[in-house]
Amino acid sequence: MTLVEFQTAFWRDLWAEADGRAPPKGPAAQPGFAVYRNTVLKGCAEALVSLYPAVHRLVGDDWMRAVALDAARAAPPAGGDLQHYGAHFPAFLDQALAGGDWPWLGEVARLDRLWSECHVAADAPVLDLHTIAALDPARLATTRLVPHPAARWRWCADWPAFSLWQAARTAAADPNPPCWHGQGALLTRPAGAVLGLAIDSADCALLEACAAGQTLGEALDAVQARHACFDPGASLGRLLQQGAFAALTEMPS
Template sequence: MSELAHFQRQFADGLAQPLAPAAPMRIYLNTVMLGAFDALAANFPVTQAILGERAFEALALAYARSHPPEQPILTLYGDRFPDWLAVQPIARELPYLADVARCEQLRGEALHAADAPVLTPVMLESVEPDRLLTLKLRLHPAARFAWLQSPAMAILQAHLDGFEGELAPEWKPGGALFTRPGTTPLGHTLDSPSHRLLGGIRLGERLGGAAQAASLLFPESPIGDCFGHLVRQGAFAAIHC
């Protein structure tokens, strides 16, 4: 038998053999789970620190199995992780955990958001007071905020600052704001009037209308001061005067 005929016979015999178990596919799936776990650990480091490595690994892998990555880039993977955590049994033991994860999600979104000039107090100095109230401001692309039912921002900030010891923050609802006036996201606590002001502006209200609505809801709060704080924190995109 010629070498060519021998090769053809071997080739045909090989095709006739049953397929071996799909080990490469199992390796691929394991790689996907590993990538998803690594992404969650990178995106939610404080959540991992609160839970501990073993508990976080178990929860992260369970989430990855029920919500496998849909995109090859895992930078923002885990957008549903906080809501998923909120309905897990661990939420009964750690009722602030989902809110902490939600803050980390907002912080990650602020980090990877588009760049844009930030509105500064200097830019507003040349705006006439009457015109100021008619401005239709835009939130900065990196601004992210939410209202939470736990002191999650205090817990998150303590972990980011390297606090060691037992945390005992006052248990009350509060807001979280993340901005990125430079290259690093900054976290801020958000009170109710400021949250209403930001919410109105996000919905398209003019500054005067948003400020009036916040003032009616919270008549004892200096809404002008709230707005000034938000400007200094980098919550708004620059305007062209």
């Protein structure tokens, strides 16, 4: 057996379900193999606990560690870098909690995931209000706003996911939001630290339109058509102040 073959078999056997009908073969037949299996599984579960701190705080240590073990068994890591492991965890929670008492927990987990993505995203300059203000309205309408590579956003129509997530991340004494309604979240990293902001569905729609490559004029018109109470100036100012954009590009004349 070559080294590559041994490593492949070792990794396969780490995650294989034990079959009591036949004796184990290959690496799994070695004395003490279960120690490796348990160590790797525990390491993956610990990674999920650390990557989803808001979920951990909301559900408690025992429940989190138990469900993290189940999630690790369901989806082993594809590589050795556990910093990026666990993209499956929010959907795993959705399925595990379907019809249960915490239907919003998967959305909180998605914000934990977006925080991690924002934290490790590429650096880039931040587009400021002064640059926008220097352009005349007609010229501004034909430009495209480029979302910052660290910017992440999500709209949750059914739950105040951002308030639940923020209360857990800041260790608030009472994580219960005052109002249970849909809520959006914007995560940015304009100066090295990840910042979070509650935004509405129109703000999310504007970010989506800009990310799709629409000009600012097209994006504002599209959002206005779908959201009657949309305030373009307030929304754009809020997103710019939070560092949601990296640059603007002008369309060729």
